[in-house]
Amino acid sequence: MRPRYSFGTNSPTTWPIGFFIARGSYLLKSVLLAALIFSSILSATAQNKPAESKEKSVVVAVVGGTLIDGTGREPLANAVIIIEGDKIKEVGPAGKVKIPKEAQKIEATGKWILPGFIDCHIHLSAETSDLEYYRDSNSLATLRALQLMNTYLRSGVTAVRDVGSHLEAMQALVRAQSNGYIDSIRLYPCGHLITITGGHGYGMHGSMAVDGPWEWRKAVRQMYAAGFKHIKISPQFTLEEARAAVEEARMLGLHITAHGGGFSDTIPPTMTRIAVEAGVECIEHWNEMTDDVLDLMAERGVFDVPTLYTYYASYQRNDISRFLIEKRGWSMAMHDTLFKKAYQRKIVMGIGTDANGEYRELYPQIYFEEMKYFQRLGMSPMEVIVCATKNGARILGLEDELGTVEAGKAADLQILKANPLQSFDNLGRPETVILRGQVYKF
Ligand SMILES: [Zn+2]
Numbered sequence: 098m099r100p101r102y103s104f105g106t107n108s109p110t111t112w113p114i115g116f117f118i119a120r121g122s123y124l125l126k127s128v129l130l131a132a133l134i135f136s137s138i139l140s141a142t143a144q145n146k147p148a149e150s151k152e153k154s155v156v157v158a159v160v161g162g163t164l165i166d167g168t169g170r171e172p173l174a175n176a177v178i179i180i181e182g183d184k185i186k187e188v189g190p191a192g193k194v195k196i197p198k199e200a201q202k203i204e205a206t207g208k209w210i211l212p213g214f215i216d217c218h219i220h221l222s223a224e225t226s227d228l229e230y231y232r233d234s235n236s237l238a239t240l241r242a243l244q245l246m247n248t249y250l251r252s253g254v255t256a257v258r259d260v261g262s263h264l265e266a267m268q269a270l271v272r273a274q275s276n277g278y279i280d281s282i283r284l285y286p287c288g289h290l291i292t293i294t295g296g297h298g299y300g301m302h303g304s305m306a307v308d309g310p311w312e313w314r315k316a317v318r319q320m321y322a323a324g325f326k327h328i329k330i331s332p333q334f335t336l337e338e339a340r341a342a343v344e345e346a347r348m349l350g351l352h353i354t355a356h357g358g359g360f361s362d363t364i365p366p367t368m369t370r371i372a373v374e375a376g377v378e379c380i381e382h383w384n385e386m387t388d389d390v391l392d393l394m395a396e397r398g399v400f401d402v403p404t405l406y407t408y409y410a411s412y413q414r415n416d417i418s419r420f421l422i423e424k425r426g427w428s429m430a431m432h433d434t435l436f437k438k439a440y441q442r443k444i445v446m447g448i449g450t451d452a453n454g455e456y457r458e459l460y461p462q463i464y465f466e467e468m469k470y471f472q473r474l475g476m477s478p479m480e481v482i483v484c485a486t487k488n489g490a491r492i493l494g495l496e497d498e499l500g501t502v503e504a505g506k507a508a509d510l511q512i513l514k515a516n517p518l519q520s521f522d523n524l525g526r527p528e529t530v531i532l533r534g535q536v537y538k539f
Contacts, residue, residue, distance in 0.1 A: 154182035157536060158196045162205025162512060164188070167212040167486030167501035169479055172518070176210065180508040183533040187504050203529065203536065205512050211482065212502050213255025213282075213509035213532060215489025216464055217402045218381055218449025220303055221245050221270075221284075222262040223457070238263035238302065242270060245460060246281040251539050252461040253511035253527040256283035258449075258493055260329040260354065260381065261290035261303035268324060282532065283509070285493055287329040288320045290356070291342060297331045297356060304331065310341035317345035327493075328353040330377070332368040339375035352494045353377050357401075358384025366425075373399055379492055381449065382408075383435035385425060391435070395442035400492045402449035403439075405474075406467040408432050410456060436474050446471075447492040448485045465524045478518045508534040 157180040164176035166188070177194040179187040187194050196202070221242035224233055242262060249257065259267060267286035273279045289305040290298050291313065298304035307316045317328055328346045330339060330353065339355070346353040355372035357380035366385035373380065373393050379400040394401065411417050412429050421427040439446060448467050452459045459466070471481045490500025499507050510531050515523035530537045 155534065156181050156186075156197050156200040157203060157508075157531070157534065158200035159203045159205050159210060159510075159512070159531075160191065160196065162208045162210040163516075164210045164502060165479070165482060165517065166503060167483060168503070169483045169487070172209075175206075178210065178502060178510070180531065180534050183508055183535075185502060185504055185506050185508050188502055201536075203512070208528065209513045209516055210502065211253070211511050211513065211517065212486040212500055213511055213530065214253055214464065214485045215447065215493065215500065216249070216254055216257040216450055217379075217447035217489050217492045218260055218404050218451045219245075219257045220262050220451065220453050221257065221259050221286075222266040223303065223453035233302065235263055235265040235269075239266040239269050242266050243279065243281060245457075246270070246284065248461050249464075250282050250530060250532065250537065251527075252464065252525045253513075253530055254282065254461065254464055255509040255511075255530065255532050256285065256489070256493070256499060258327060259284065259286035260327075260451075261287060261298060261301075261331075263302045264288050264323060271324065280532075280535065283499070285327055285495075286325055287327040287354075288323050288325040289316075290329040290331045291316045291320075292331040293333055293338070296333050308338075310335075310337045313338045313341045314345045317342050317349065317351070321345075321349045321351060326351055329356070329381075330354075330372065331356040332358075333365075334368070334371065336371050336375060339371055339377070343376040347376075352379075354379035354381055354400075354402075354492075356381045358382065358386055373397065378494075382451075383432050383439075385427075385431070386435055388438065391438050391442055391444070394439075395444050398445070400445045400447065400488075401439055402447045402492065403432070403436055404449045404451040404467070405432055405436065405470045406463055407451045407456060407459075409470065410452070410459060410463075433474055436471075440475060445488050445491060446484050447489045461525055465521055468524065469521050472521065478521065481521075482517065508532075 159178040162176055164173040173190060175191040177189060177191050177196060178185060179194060222238035267288055270284055289303060292298050292304055292306055293308055294306045296306060299306045305316055307313055320328055328342065328351050330342050343353055355377040357369040358366050369380055369386050370390045373390060379402065381402050382404050409429055417427060448464060450463045450467060452463045468481050468485055471484060472478060487500045490496045502510055508531055511527035512529040513523060513527050517524055
């Protein structure tokens with residue numbers, strides 16, 4: 098029998114939302130095989146290899162489509178987008194933008210062009226296997242992560258922030274991309290999330306447990322030394338520990354986010370206030386939060402990644418502890434209300450998925466379910482698209498580089514056959530994805 102996931106306690110033998118356990122070992126074989134096969138398919142379908150674009154910048158012109166550029170502006174009909182190498186060179190209406198003679202033309206008449214989407218909360222290498230039968234390894238974790246990255250590429254999600262995965266897997270994938278061994282989506286990992294001994298995520302592959310402000314400083318330095326540019330802290334922590342982590346992150350030029358609020362029975366809701374007071378840039382999830390903490394987030398411009406759909410799925414599967422429901426007033430309505438309050442306060446929110454273990458089967462669709470959830474709670478389709486694109490880039494600290502289809506930004510975009518402003522049902526099946534200027538046709 099596989100162990101049943103429980104949200105009930107915070108002990109090392111139970112697993113936080115990032116780390117569910119599921120499935121038999123047969124899945125491992127198929128995952129491995131799928132990752133290998135899919136990587137080769139991807140390299141075969143990439144029309145412009147990075148090596149070529151370095152020698153001589155390939156020019157691509159996307160013409161005739163309706164552009165939704167991710168800024169929230171009105172769509173631009175009959176748009177022309179000129180891409181040179183891995184950057185967008187020019188964007189404008191047909192007739193106003195000169196199409197270079199050598200440009201490879203991509204005809205998009207009758208189609209919709211959007212920036213590539215960004216997932217701000219994922220655990221790419223989180224276990225799916227039943228570890229009683231198979232000892233997980235860094236190699237397998239790396240392939241598992243790559244498989245999900247490739248699934249995302251063909252779904253139009255072109256960048257992710259990983260908030261806690263196998264350290265070696267994340268390092269290998271980042272290095273393999275920069276060395277040109279693999280072509281896949283942009284990866285911005287935190288390495289290990291940082292928690293206390295016995296804290297949320299303790300004992301998992303994607304976490305490290307340390308105690309006291311100096312150990313917390315050292316943990317941030319270790320992630321920095323390991324090459325990561327993002328830090329994730331996870332409850333519990335004292336104000337001193339959280340402050341130490343924030344100070345170190347600032348000094349080293351890293352971005353820092355915190356798991357917000359309760360979730361495990363033993364995590365008090367006060368954790369979010371501590372994290373915000375300590376100075377984190379972003380809060381993951383909602384969970385329990387008082388209005389004054391939301392006010393403080395709004396005042397300080399702290400972002401949030403609600404990951405609502407994964408909670409919704411957890412309630413559906415009775416995976417939320419009775420204690421939280423009965424004693425702490427948890428319900429989906431609580432998460433929904435917090436979202437609405439944050440929306441009223443204009444807190445910048447991004448799309449995050451956080452589906453792990455047995456919930457991993459929800460990929461890639463969960464990304465679009467999260468978008469639909471935002472819409473159900475009162476956002477316009479355009480506002481949700483901004484969350485998936487521009488806001489994602491802001492949360493990553495990359496708003497000058499990514500997230501919108503504008504001159505000077507990264508050439509990461511997707512071409513859809515149906516109008517996403519009419520329905521999100523057609524998201525996830527782009528006809529073409531352009532990533533770093535490379536054209537992938539599906
Ligand atoms: Zn998570």
